[in-house]
Amino acid sequence: MAAPPTPQEGPSQTRPPLFNGKYYGWLKNRMMDHLIGENPDIWGVILDGPTIPIKTATDGITKIPKETKEWNAEDKLAIQNNAEAKKILICGIVTNEYNGNSSCQDSKAIWETLQTAHEGTTQVMKSKIDNLNRQYVLFLIAEGETIQDMHARFTSIMNGMYSLGEIVSNGKAVRKLLSVLP
Structure with missing residues (x-):
């Protein structure tokens, strides 16, 4: 559930969020x-x-x-x-x-x-969840990657899982993130 890098509208309490096909x-x-x-x-x-x-x-x-x-x-x-x-x-x-x-x-x-x-359909969603779970299990910091970039990539995986209904506890996510730090 990553937020768009630059939302097309400002925060509003009266307008619905604008969806452009991404995120x-x-x-x-x-x-x-x-x-x-x-x-x-x-x-x-x-x-x-x-x-x-x-x-x-x-x-x-x-x-x-x-x-x-x-x-x-x-x-x-x-x-x-x-x-x-x-x-x-x-x-x-x-x-x-x-x-x-x-x-x-x-x-x-x-x-x-x-x-x-x-x-996607239920079958496609399950496939996406499986792919995100695989990314989660195999997650490592990339060579030359900053902590901020690594955290953003990890958060994107976690948010993708969450948006598809696959919930990982905060404690488990934090332990995973700390385990990949150098």
Whole structure:
């Protein structure tokens, strides 16, 4: 989850983070925090999908979507959360990323498309985790490398693992880092 070397926007409490196609792990965490900060229900819409107001048809069994004029306050809030989630995600991606998501009908589909495009399928993610674990196990300071550069490289490996759901305890990471110092 390395941060971009030069973010394209300054820190903001109102704008979503801007994603340009690189540093997906960084975006994923920042976007989640931004959405939960706006309204936890919005993050729920992205995880669970949109809520569509429904009613029971005259046969008493079939469920059908409500017409707009039939929406109550709870239905309107659900629709508003759906639209807000989609708006925030769309406002947080550049044109090239949007083009890959333009056919998505809801925020959950946008989020899943971004995840698949930048993290890959479950099988690809496992392969990436295996590769990062290998880099972690074989990690050594390179000849002529400064401590700062070595630490940045190690942090990049750790953040990549974290963003894919592979958690290494801080104690274990510190011991590994200290073990490679000259």
